[in-house]
Amino acid sequence: MRSGLIAQYLGVICDLDGVVYRGATPVSGSVETLNHLTAEDIAIVFATNNASRPAHAVGEHLRELGLGSQGWEVVTSSQAAAAYLADRLPTRTPVFAVGGPGVPHALTQAGLLPVGISELPDAPVAAVVQGLGIDVTWRELAEVGYQVQRGAMWVATNLDLMLPTARGPAPGNGALVATVQSATAATPHVVGKPAADLYELARNLLKIEHTETLVCGDRLDTDIAGANAAGMDSLLVLSGASSLRDLAFAAPAARPTYVAASLTGLLQPGLHLHEAPQLSVALTSAGILNADADRERLLQSVVTTAWAALDAGDEVIADTDWWLRLEEHLCLTGATG
Known part of the structure; x- marks a missing residue:
């Protein structure tokens, strides 16, 4: 029986670099998570802006990393x-x-x-x-x-x-x-992200509706903005280009539906980011975070609090070191790289 965030969807459109792998090295837990999804008959299309390689060459790289041979396809911006x-x-x-x-x-x-x-x-x-x-x-x-x-x-x-x-x-x-x-x-x-063409091509391959599709990516300006442009829910993973600070200061058009440290978040309860904060947090230099709070709810509350403050014209601490310390507190250190 399906559980976790992925239980709400029938298929996944997934970015590659920074999500599944970094160069020749897989992101921790990514291949195992993807193999679990295909075993549960959740279809996957990997959609990449990289136009230089044919899709079959990208597929060979994924198989070399340990991805199973069935249940997924690759589409490129070419x-x-x-x-x-x-x-x-x-x-x-x-x-x-x-x-x-x-x-x-x-x-x-x-x-x-x-x-x-x-x-x-x-x-x-x-x-x-x-x-x-x-x-x-x-x-x-x-x-x-x-x-x-x-x-x-x-x-x-x-x-x-x-x-x-x-x-x-x-x-x-x-x-x-x-x-x-x-x-x-x-x-x-x-045609590539953040335009909707690539995602629509991927969704047509999945043969499912927009509401049944979840986009996974590591870049707010392409993966997530593209998902929003295409009318699909999205999961931002903090294993690649975008940091927690980037997420907190994201413009409305580039805000994801969910956030997780990596693709393993697909198998855990989803952290919905378009709901009211569950905890009271202060995003100022004097702000003190409750060390005993559930880290997942704390992460959700930090992001939603930042968005609400920015949308209201209020100030949010921008100091990079402060956000790095917060990433450590939330056990996100090492998620980006």
Whole structure:
């Protein structure tokens, strides 16, 4: 019998980096939790803004981490871009593909004809898909601008400005899209998070309603904002990019339904964040938290109290060290990384 937060839903749309794994290392408890869900016949679609890798390559990585072979699928923003164009263009229409291998692979799967910069016809192409790739060149970026100015539909897989790497932050696809925009007056149609397209593609694969779907992610500005844009409930996990402080100061459009330290929270009672605080807490430098209080209720109350104060125009302590100490108190230290 299903129990915990997940008992309220029939399927999960789940982010990857910072939620399931960090690079080559799984987040503690994530694989075990996901295998438990599939064993309970809860369908999972992993939805990623990363357009550079084909979905099957992402799937291979998940299996290497120990995820079972059934009960889940992967969709990428490249596939969302290809699906968007496939609904609007005839089969085998040439599309200028910019980015990693995931972009042309998705276009081919959707019945379109990806063409690289050396294969472009003399006539303008009908559409351009721009995604991230480590070998994207100035010539390709310039050609995106030329084609768009000649009337091509311009689809961007995502607008993430930064890509985390082992050596530190690097320019993401959003930075490359902005480069093209600086030379044109055009604006692309964006399919990746926080736009709703990728989530709608994932939900269609799940074959369930919006109210039956739970989105899990670690980024407020993409995962959670995208879930809200798509009309789905969401769980923010504090195992990746967003911290407790980020959550407390989140704008209304980026506020999740629930919060947990990691994906293991799916198997525990949900901490609903759109209800009145259950405990009285003071979010000032002089505030004293009740050390004997239930940590889960305390976490919920901290977040809901912060939101209520901010919405009322009141001040909430912003000191980063104070919030780090609070994370330690709530046993969230090490959740982010």
